[in-house]
Amino acid sequence: MKRCTRTILAATVAVLLAVPAFAAETLKVGVQAPITGSYANEGQGIENGVRLLAEQINAKGGVMGRQIEVITCDDQGTAMAAAICAKDLVNKGVSMVIGSYTSTCAQAAQKTYFDAKVLQTSDGTADGLTEHGYWTFLRNSFPNSAEAEFAANYMVNVKKYKRIVVLSDFSTYADGLANATEAAIKKLGGNVVSRDKIKADSQNFTPVLTNMKSKNPDAIFFAGYYSDGGQLRAQQLALGIKADFIGGDANDNPDFVKLAGSAAEGAFILNVPSPDVLPYAVAKTFIADYQKKYGIMPASIWGLMNIDGMRAIIHGMEQTKSFDTKKVSDYLHNLSEPLPGITGPIAFAKDGNRKGGAYVVKKIQADGTYSNEYVQ
Amino acid sequence: MDTFLQQLANGLTIGSMYALVALGYTMVYGVMRLINFAHGDMVAASAFVGLTIYTQVLGQAVSLGAVIAIFLLSAVVMAAVGVILERIAYRPLREAPRLSAVVSALGASLVIQNGIMLIWGPQMRIFPELVPQVYWDFGGVVISLIQVIILVLSLVLMVALYLFVEKTRMGAAIRASSIDQDAARLMGINVNSVIALIFIIGSSLGAVGGLFIGLYYRGITFNMGWQYGLYAFVAAIIGGIGNIPGAMLGGMLLGLFNAFISGYVSSTWSDAFTFILLIIILIVRPTGILGERVAEKV
Numbered sequence: 001m002k003r004c005t006r007t008i009l010a011a012t013v014a015v016l017l018a019v020p021a022f023a024a025e026t027l028k029v030g031v032q033a034p035i036t037g038s039y040a041n042e043g044q045g046i047e048n049g050v051r052l053l054a055e056q057i058n059a060k061g062g063v064m065g066r067q068i069e070v071i072t073c074d075d076q077g078t079a080m081a082a083a084i085c086a087k088d089l090v091n092k093g094v095s096m097v098i099g100s101y102t103s104t105c106a107q108a109a110q111k112t113y114f115d116a117k118v119l120q121t122s123d124g125t126a127d128g129l130t131e132h133g134y135w136t137f138l139r140n141s142f143p144n145s146a147e148a149e150f151a152a153n154y155m156v157n158v159k160k161y162k163r164i165v166v167l168s169d170f171s172t173y174a175d176g177l178a179n180a181t182e183a184a185i186k187k188l189g190g191n192v193v194s195r196d197k198i199k200a201d202s203q204n205f206t207p208v209l210t211n212m213k214s215k216n217p218d219a220i221f222f223a224g225y226y227s228d229g230g231q232l233r234a235q236q237l238a239l240g241i242k243a244d245f246i247g248g249d250a251n252d253n254p255d256f257v258k259l260a261g262s263a264a265e266g267a268f269i270l271n272v273p274s275p276d277v278l279p280y281a282v283a284k285t286f287i288a289d290y291q292k293k294y295g296i297m298p299a300s301i302w303g304l305m306n307i308d309g310m311r312a313i314i315h316g317m318e319q320t321k322s323f324d325t326k327k328v329s330d331y332l333h334n335l336s337e338p339l340p341g342i343t344g345p346i347a348f349a350k351d352g353n354r355k356g357g358a359y360v361v362k363k364i365q366a367d368g369t370y371s372n373e374y375v376q
Numbered sequence: 377m378d379t380f381l382q383q384l385a386n387g388l389t390i391g392s393m394y395a396l397v398a399l400g401y402t403m404v405y406g407v408m409r410l411i412n413f414a415h416g417d418m419v420a421a422s423a424f425v426g427l428t429i430y431t432q433v434l435g436q437a438v439s440l441g442a443v444i445a446i447f448l449l450s451a452v453v454m455a456a457v458g459v460i461l462e463r464i465a466y467r468p469l470r471e472a473p474r475l476s477a478v479v480s481a482l483g484a485s486l487v488i489q490n491g492i493m494l495i496w497g498p499q500m501r502i503f504p505e506l507v508p509q510v511y512w513d514f515g516g517v518v519i520s521l522i523q524v525i526i527l528v529l530s531l532v533l534m535v536a537l538y539l540f541v542e543k544t545r546m547g548a549a550i551r552a553s554s555i556d557q558d559a560a561r562l563m564g565i566n567v568n569s570v571i572a573l574i575f576i577i578g579s580s581l582g583a584v585g586g587l588f589i590g591l592y593y594r595g596i597t598f599n600m601g602w603q604y605g606l607y608a609f610v611a612a613i614i615g616g617i618g619n620i621p622g623a624m625l626g627g628m629l630l631g632l633f634n635a636f637i638s639g640y641v642s643s644t645w646s647d648a649f650t651f652i653l654l655i656i657i658l659i660v661r662p663t664g665i666l667g668e669r670v671a672e673k674v
Contacts, residue, residue, distance in 0.1 A: 036498030038597060044499070170644070197644060203593040203600075206386040207638030207646075214379050227500055231593055238511060239382065240518035259595050261505035 026069035027062065027323070029054060029310065030094035030118075032085045032109060033101055034077035038201055038227045041255060042101045045303035047072050048294055050098050053307055056289070063314055064321065075100050079108035086112035094118055095325060096313050098306050102225075103129060103173035110134055119325050121309025123302045125249065126176040130351045135329045137352045140309030140343075141302070142272065144177040147249060150359040151221060151270055152184030154374060155246065161219040163193045165212050165243070167232075168223040169200040177223035177248050193217055200228055205235050213241050223248040230259025237263040244268060246361075253300050257368040264364045268373060272343065273360055274301055277372075283342040301343060308341040312348075315339055378516035383639040384632065389523045389592070391631020392530035396585035397608035398615070398623040399537065400578030406554040406618035407574055408470075410477050414461060414484035416605015418454060418579055421488055422586030423596045424496045426450040427503055436504070443506050450587055451580040458579030459572050461488075467568075485601075492598040500597050503590040526588050533581060534624045541620055550574065554618065610654050616667025625666060 031050050034043035047070075054068040062068060071092050073085035082100060086109035089097055096119040100106050103124030113120040114134040122129070123141040130139055155161050164185060168178030175197075182192050193215045196208050209232070212220070220236065220243050222229055229251040236245060245267040247256070252271040257264040276297065278284070286307070290298055298304055316328035338345035338355070347355045362370040397419050404412040426446045433449065434442050465484040469477045510521040541547035552560040553570045561567050589604065590596050607630060615626025633653060638646040657664065 036493065037599075038500055040497075040499035199643060201597075202643075203589075203595070204386075204390055204634075204638075207383060207635050208643050210379055210382045210386065211639055213382070227595060231595060234509075234594065238509065238518065238520045240511060240513055240516075255500065255502060255595075258502040261594065262509055 025066060027066040028069050028071055028092065028094040030089035030092070030097040030099075031070060031072040032075050032082065032089060032097050032099040032105070033072070034105070035072065035074035037076040037078070039077045039101055039225065041253065041299050042302055043074070043077070043099075045299035046099055046101060046306045049290065049298065049303045049307040050310060052286075052290055052293055053310060057314065063317055064323075066323075075105045075109070077102055077105060079104050082106075082108040083112070085109060090116040090118055095323060096121070096310070098122075098310050100124065101302060101306075102171060103176070104171045106137075107172055110137055113137070117325050119313050119329060121306065121313060123305040123309075124173060126172045127180065128172065128176065130353050134352070135333070136325065138309055138312065138329075138332060138348055139352055139354050140305040140312070140346070141354065143353055144173070144180050147270065147359065148177060148180035148184045151181050151246070151248070152188050152190065154270070154361055155219055155221065156185055156188040156190035158374060159219065159244070161190070161244070163191055163215065163217045163219070165194045165196065165215065165217040165220045166192055166223070167196045167198065167208070167212075167220060169198050169225070169228060171200065171224075173250065174200075174224040174248070178221070181221055181223065181248075198224070198228065198232070200225065203231060205232050206239060209236055209239050209241060213239055217241075217243045219244045219246055221246045221248070222251065225250045226253035226256040227259070230256040230264070233260040233267050234263040246270065252362075257364060264368060265366045267364045269362045269364070269370070270359060271362065272301055272358060274362070274370065278304075278343065280340060280342065280344065282340055286342050304342045308343050308346050311341065312339055312346050379639065381514075381517045383635045385517060385519055385523065387632035387635030388628065389526050389631070390634065391628035392527050393585050393588050393592075393627075394604070394607050394611045394630050395534065395624045395627025396530055396581050396588070397604055398611040398627045399534070399620065400582045401609055401612040402615070402617055402620060402623035403550075403574045403578050405612070406620075407550065407557075407571060408466070408477075409474065410466065411481060411609070412466075412578075413478070413481040413605065414465070414488055415578065415582060416603075416608065417485045417488035417492070417601035418458065418461070419582045419586040419589070419604055419608075420596070420598065420601030421457065421492055422450050422454045422579075422583035423503070423590040423600075424492055424501065424598075425453050425583070426587045426590060427501060427596070428496075429453075430504065430506070438504070438506060446506075447584060447587060451583045454579040454583035454586075455576040458575035458582075461579075462571060462575045467571075485605075489599060489601060496598065498598060500595045503594045503596060505594070507591055522592055526592060529584070530588075533584065537577065537581070538620060538624075546573065607650070610650060613654060613664055614657050616664025619664065619666045622664055622666035626664065629665075 031047050033046040051070055054070050058067050073088050075082035075085045082105035103126035106122035106124035114136045119136050121138045121140050125141050125144045127143050127145050166178050166182045168174040198205050198208055229247045233245050247269045249271040251269050316332045320327045320331045332348050335347045338347040349355050360372050361374040363373040400415045429446050429449045465480045507522045511518050549565045549570050553567050557567050611626035611630040612623045615622030634646050637649045
């Protein structure tokens with residue numbers, strides 16, 4: 001009898017939990033980002049930004065009367081968790097998803113959002129992300145191919161390197177960027193002496209670097225993430241490899257400098273302009289609000305790119321006066337005039353790519369700060 | 377030749393870290409016939425403890441004294457955690473079927489890993505540059521100060537442990553307990569203290585290993601214990617689990633094997649080759665390189 005009562009009680013509780021509270025309908029915004037794991041720093045930055053923006057919009061009365069409700073799912077930076085997150089967020093009824101930070105995770109979740117007609121905006125830069133023709137996907141960063149051309153031009157024509165090593169990990173983003181850069185270097189007549197890969201998070205990169213040393217390179221182009229990049233740079237100098245280190249955009253994180261320690265000095269990092277030098281008024285106020293709320297600068301430009309993606313989607317909803325994601329997507333793909341964004345003007349090409357974009361090469365100084373070395 | 381010697385130096389550095397961690401596995405297995413899966417996470421925890429001692433207790437001073445203090449304090453803290461772990465997770469199950477203790481070890485591993493995440497956060501934490509970046513170039517082969525420190529300190533600790541176990545009365549008690557706990561008890565050995573001692577030594581050595589990881593690689597994450605634990609576990613099996621010189625040899629061999637496979641074959645497949653090596657050793661010599669064939673106690 002006792003067991004029977006308990007079962008009924010448990011069932012009742014389960015039903016009660018499953019039925020949502022009958023509050024006014026909210027606009028559900030999903031955050032799919034690496035809240036834990038190696039890229040947690042970036043993932044938390046995305047979540048913080050989304051929550052801040054939602055708070056600001058809610059304070060002004062929400063989106064067409066609906067308050068924004070933020071639902072976060074931690075994809076840990078892994079494809080498997082990302083796929084689960086996508087299902088989870090769709091089940092929870094989100095109409096847009098901000099994220100993820102990595103292309104691998106954005107890609108693993110894309111199809112699910114497309115099938116469910118949920119808009120997704122990600123800073124993933126892998127070219128493949130916009131090649132499926134999903135109308136639900138809006139890239140808020142710039143694709144690898146654009147960065148690859150800039151990188152190749154800088155290394156071959158500006159720095160005149162004769163022997164370049166291209167290095168990446170196995171992720172969708174890094175491998176894609178490295179391949180595109182290698183192709184672009186060759187197109188410009190440059191010389192790639194080796195194309196190597198490391199395993200992300202493995203910490204010990206000396207075997208690969210030792211082999212690289214025998215090829216006597218004068219530049220190492222590393223397409224990969226800051227958590228590996230900082231250690232690579234330190235180990236590179238520890239092995240006496242004098243080559244210049246040129247990191248792709250995902251190396252642009254304060255942790256790169258901390259990990260590399262004194263070895264950081266002299267390393268080059270490619271990216272779009274960083275948050276503190278963004279000249280736009282909307283950037284200055286948002287970053288000031290962010291610092292006031294969280295006590296820190298945004299981790300990097302990537303969180304802000306995602307916020308711009310979210311701003312664009314909400315802008316689209318308000319302009320079309322509709323929560324219909326297809327209508328919003330059509331509107332955003334045909335913006336007559338770019339929306340002023342935190343990270344620059346936002347407009348989307350037909351395939352979901354963000355239009356325009358400038359790059360800079362930053363050099364790390366002895367005190368860990370950046371100086372702009374070359375601006376496109 | 378340069379490349380070969382460089383890989384050798386790198387392999388020995390990594391290998392000595394594996395060996396230090398493997399000693400913790402092998403000693404616990406030797407006496408308790410238990411694979412302490414929580415050991416790898418203890419190693420990770422020690423890196424975080426060391427970092428906190430540096431930032432909170434020592435006030436971020438960079439000096440030789442500070443480095444020594446970090447090592448000593450972390451070893452003491454981790455030894456205490458090790459003893460508590462044994463008391464809570466393993467002692468109540470000592471008479472239970474062996475599988476229960478293994479499950480308890482896996483549980484302890486998760487508890488420690490999540491504990492680290494709760495206390496220090498999920499993101500990567502970064503160790504300060506405590507050892508100056510000093511390098512010596514021997515005709516193309518570059519050796520850094522930190523590598524020398526890791527190698528020398530590991531060898532000193534391993535030799536000291538070996539002498540302790542082989543030459544002292546306490547060591548004799550450990551060896552006796554590893555052969556037969558009941559007989560040892562009849563001879564007047566306090567097996568409980570022997571086990572506590574083993575956890576103290578194993579956790580302290582693991583703490584040194586964890587700090588080496590922090591000092592050498594700088595970046596530490598809450599879940600890194602799994603990777604090092606796995607490698608050290610493989611090292612202990614290769615050397616002959618339960619055998620102290622075996623763990624040292626296994627660790628060094630695994631480090632070298634990894635370096636050469638990554639260097640000459642493929643860094644992508646180094647893990648796969650590691651496990652192929654493990655399988656081959658288990659087929660050819662199931663007791664490991666230095667392990668002795670003993671009748672299985674069921």
